[in-house]
Amino acid sequence: MRENIRLAFQGIWGHKMRSVLTMLGIIIGIAAIITIVSTIQGTNEQIKENLIGAGNNVVTVQLNQNGNVYDMSWSPVPSGVRVISPQTREELCQIRGVENVSLYCWRQSSSSVFYRNTQHNGEVYGIDPNYLDVYGYQVQQGRGFTQEDFDGFRKVALVDGNAVRTLFAGENPVGKTLEISSDAFTVVGVIAQSEEFAPTINSMRDYHLYMGSSAGAVYIPDAVWPTAYQFDEPQCVALKVGSTDDMTAVGQDAARILTDSQIIDKSGSFDYRSQDMLEQAQQLQQMSQSTNTQLIWIASISLLVGGIGVMNIMLVSVTERTAEIGLKKAIGAKKKRILLQFLTESAVLTSLGGIIGVLLGIVMAQLISRMMQIPVAISVPAIVIAVVFSTLIGVVFGMLPAVQAAKLNPIQALRRD
Amino acid sequence: MPILQLKNICKDYIQGKEPVRVLKNVNLTMERGDYVAIMGPSGSGKTTLLNIIGCLDVPTSGEYLLDGKSLRDLDDDALAEIRNRHLGFVFQSFYLLPKLTALDNVALPLLYADVPLKQRRERAAEALKAVGLEERMLFLPNQLSGGQCQRVAIARAIVTKPDLLLADEPTGALDTRAGSQIMDIFRRLSQEGMTILMITHEQAIADCAHKLYHILDGELHGEEADTHGI
Numbered sequence: 001m002r003e004n005i006r007l008a009f010q011g012i013w014g015h016k017m018r019s020v021l022t023m024l025g026i027i028i029g030i031a032a033i034i035t036i037v038s039t040i041q042g043t044n045e046q047i048k049e050n051l052i053g054a055g056n057n058v059v060t061v062q063l064n065q066n067g068n069v070y071d072m073s074w075s076p077v078p079s080g081v082r083v084i085s086p087q088t089r090e091e092l093c094q095i096r097g098v099e100n101v102s103l104y105c106w107r108q109s110s111s112s113v114f115y116r117n118t119q120h121n122g123e124v125y126g127i128d129p130n131y132l133d134v135y136g137y138q139v140q141q142g143r144g145f146t147q148e149d150f151d152g153f154r155k156v157a158l159v160d161g162n163a164v165r166t167l168f169a170g171e172n173p174v175g176k177t178l179e180i181s182s183d184a185f186t187v188v189g190v191i192a193q194s195e196e197f198a199p200t201i202n203s204m205r206d207y208h209l210y211m212g213s214s215a216g217a218v219y220i221p222d223a224v225w226p227t228a229y230q231f232d233e234p235q236c237v238a239l240k241v242g243s244t245d246d247m248t249a250v251g252q253d254a255a256r257i258l259t260d261s262q263i264i265d266k267s268g269s270f271d272y273r274s275q276d277m278l279e280q281a282q283q284l285q286q287m288s289q290s291t292n293t294q295l296i297w298i299a300s301i302s303l304l305v306g307g308i309g310v311m312n313i314m315l316v317s318v319t320e321r322t323a324e325i326g327l328k329k330a331i332g333a334k335k336k337r338i339l340l341q342f343l344t345e346s347a348v349l350t351s352l353g354g355i356i357g358v359l360l361g362i363v364m365a366q367l368i369s370r371m372m373q374i375p376v377a378i379s380v381p382a383i384v385i386a387v388v389f390s391t392l393i394g395v396v397f398g399m400l401p402a403v404q405a406a407k408l409n410p411i412q413a414l415r416r417d
Numbered sequence: 418m419p420i421l422q423l424k425n426i427c428k429d430y431i432q433g434k435e436p437v438r439v440l441k442n443v444n445l446t447m448e449r450g451d452y453v454a455i456m457g458p459s460g461s462g463k464t465t466l467l468n469i470i471g472c473l474d475v476p477t478s479g480e481y482l483l484d485g486k487s488l489r490d491l492d493d494d495a496l497a498e499i500r501n502r503h504l505g506f507v508f509q510s511f512y513l514l515p516k517l518t519a520l521d522n523v524a525l526p527l528l529y530a531d532v533p534l535k536q537r538r539e540r541a542a543e544a545l546k547a548v549g550l551e552e553r554m555l556f557l558p559n560q561l562s563g564g565q566c567q568r569v570a571i572a573r574a575i576v577t578k579p580d581l582l583l584a585d586e587p588t589g590a591l592d593t594r595a596g597s598q599i600m601d602i603f604r605r606l607s608q609e610g611m612t613i614l615m616i617t618h619e620q621a622i623a624d625c626a627h628k629l630y631h632i633l634d635g636e637l638h639g640e641e642a643d644t645h646g647i
C-alpha cells in the first residue's frame with residue numbers, strides 16, 4: 001500500500017500540469033464547501049451566542065454619528081443633543097414589551113481612574129438605580145448602590161470581577177479608595193452578571209468581558225458622573241424587554257423616540273440607533289439557510305464534474321499504461337493489486353485536490369469574513385469530512401478505470417506496441 | 418516428473434468470423450534442466466504457444482501439465498500466482514518500467530510474491546550481479562543500452578528462481594554483439610541448471626539449445642525437423 005501511494009505521488013508529480021487540471025474541479029468544489037460551511041458555522045455560532053443569552057433581553061440604544069456609536073471618550077459633548085429627561089424615560093417605559101429602562105453614561109477607556117498607582121484601563125459607567133436590574137448584575141461582595149448614594153451625591157463605586165483582578169490584584173476591594181478624576185471614591189461592592197445573562201456576546205466588549213481578558217469596569221452613580229467627567233452628556237439607554245421576539249420592535253421604537261426628542265438639530269449627522277443582535281441574527285440565519293444551500297448544491301456539482309474529470313484522466317492513464325499493466329500481470333500481479341494501484345492513484349489525486357481545496361477554502365473564508373464582517377468558524381469536522389469525501393470521490397470515480405485496468409488481458413496489453 | 422507436458426494443445430483465434438486454428442495438436446515435453454529452442458517463421462504460432470505455456474493464455478483444447486499439475490479451470494489470480502512463483506518471462510522488447518531503476522524493475526516480481534523490501538533489494542541485486550549489471554543497479558532503463566535492458570529483464574525473470582524460464586525472441590531487438598552476450602547468459606543459466614524454453618528466428622541462437630523444435634503453421638515438429646531444414 002505504501003508502495004502504491006509512493007507510485008501514485010510519482011505519477012502525479014510526473015504529470016504536474018495534467019494532475020493540477022484534473023484536481024481543479026475537486027479543489028474548487030471543496031474550497032467552496034469549506035468556505036460556505038465555515039461561514040454558516042460562524043454565523044450559527046454567533047446566532048447561538050446571541051440567543052443563548054435570551055434571559056438577557058436587553059436592547060441598547062446609543063447615540064450614533066454617521067452610523068457609528070458616538071464615543072465620548074474621544075469626542076466632546078455633542079452640540080444639539082439633549083440629555084434624556086425623566087419624561088422621555090417615561091415614554092420609553094411605555095413602549096410595549098419594555099420591563100425596565102436604564103440610562104447610563106460610559107467611557108470605553110478612562111485614563112483618570114487610579115487605585116494607588118495602578119491606572120484603570122477598562123470602562124467606567126455612570127449608572128442609574130435601574131442599571132443593575134436591567135443587565136442582570138448581582139452584588140457579590142459588599143453592597144450595591146442605595147437611593148441615598150444617588151440622592152446624596154455620594155462618591156461610591158462598584159467594580160466587576162475583572163477590575164478586582166486588574167486593579168486590586170485580587171484583593172477584596174470593598175472599603176478601598178479609588179481616585180477618579182482626582183476625587184476619592186469608596187468602593188462599596190463587587191458585582192457580576194448572574195449565570196443566565198453571562199454568555200451574551202453582542203460586541204467585542206462583551207467578548208472581552210466574557211473571556212476575562214478585559215480590564216474590567218468601574219461603576220459610579222450617575223449623580224456624580226458630572227463631577228468626575230462632564231455635565232450634559234447625553235446618556236445611553238438600556239431597555240430590558242420581556243420577550244426576545246419584541247426586541248427588534250422595542251429597539252426601533254426607542255431609537256425613533258430618542259431621535260425625535262433628543263436631537264435638536266435634525267439636519268445633523270446624529271441619530272439614535274438600537275443595537276439589537278436578534279435582528280442581525282435573523283438576517284444572518286436567513287442568509288445561511290437560503291443562499292448557502294444553493295451554494296452547496298453548486299459546489300456539489302463542481303465535485304461531480306471534478307469526479308468525472310478524474311475518471312476521464314484515469315481512463316487515459318490506463319490506456320497509456322496498458323503495456324505496464326500487461327507486464328505487471330505477466331510477472332504475477334493479481335487483479336486486486338492492479339485495481340488497488342489505480343484506485344490509490346485516483347484517491348491520492350482527489351485527496352490532494354481536497355486538501356488544496358480545504359486550504360483555499362480557509363483562505364477564502366477568512367477573506368469573506370474580513371470583507372463582509374461575518375464571523376467564520378473553521379470547523380475541524382467539516383475539514384475532515386471534506387478530505388474524506390474527496391478521497392471517496394477518487395475511489396468512486398476511479399473504480400471504473402481501475403476495474404478496467406485490472407481486467408486487462410495481459411497478452412493483448414503486451415501485444416499493443 | 419517432467420516440468421512441462423503439452424498434450425494435443427490446440428488454439429483457435431477468431432479472425433473475422435471464422436475461427437482459425439493457430440496451434441494444431443501440439444505435443445511437447447520438457448524435463449528439468451532442459452534447454453529447448455523453438456524456431457519458426459513469423460506468424461507460425463510461436464508466441465501463441467509461449468503464451469499458453471506461460472499461463473498468459475489458455476488453450477482451446479488439449480492438456481497442459483506444469484510440474485505434473487493440470488492448469489485447467491484455474492482463475493486469473495491463480496494463474497498470476499503460477500506465473501509469479503514458477504515462471505520467468507523474457508520478452509523481445511524488454512518491457513521494463515521506465516520510471517523504476519534497474520534494481521526496482523528486477524525487484525518487482527518479488528513485490529507480488531510479498532517478499533519484504535529488504536530481501537527484495539538483496540535478491541534483486543544478486544540477480545543483477547548474475548547478469549553482470551552490478552554497477553548499473555540504480556540506472557533508469559533509458560540510461561541503459563538495449564543489451565543492458567535485456568539483461569535487466571533476464572535478471573527480473575530469474576530473481577524469483579523460476580522452474581521454467583520462457584524467452585520470446587530475446588535477441589530480436591538487439592544487434593549481433595549484444596545478442597551474443599544475451600545468449601551467453603542463457604547458456605550459463607542453463608549450465609547452472611535453469612530450465613529454458615526459447616523462441617527464436619536465428620539458427621545460430623537455436624544451436625545453443627539442447628533440443629530444437631520447429632513450428633510451421635501451428636504444427637510443432639520435433640528434432641528430426643532439424644535435419645530437414647525449413
Ligand SMILES: Nc1ncnc2c1ncn2[C@@H]1O[C@H](COP(=O)(O)OP(=O)(O)O)[C@@H](O)[C@H]1O
Nearest residue numbers: 430431432439458459460461462463464465466
Ligand atoms: N489475439 C489474436 N486474435 C487473432 N489472431 C491472432 C491473435 N494472436 C495471434 N493471432 C494470429 O495467430 C497467428 C500466430 O501468431 P503468433 O503466435 O504471434 O506468431 P509468431 O509469434 O510465430 O510470429 C498469426 O497469424 C496471428 O495473426
Ligand SMILES: [Mg+2]
Nearest residue numbers: 463464465585
Ligand atoms: Mg512472435
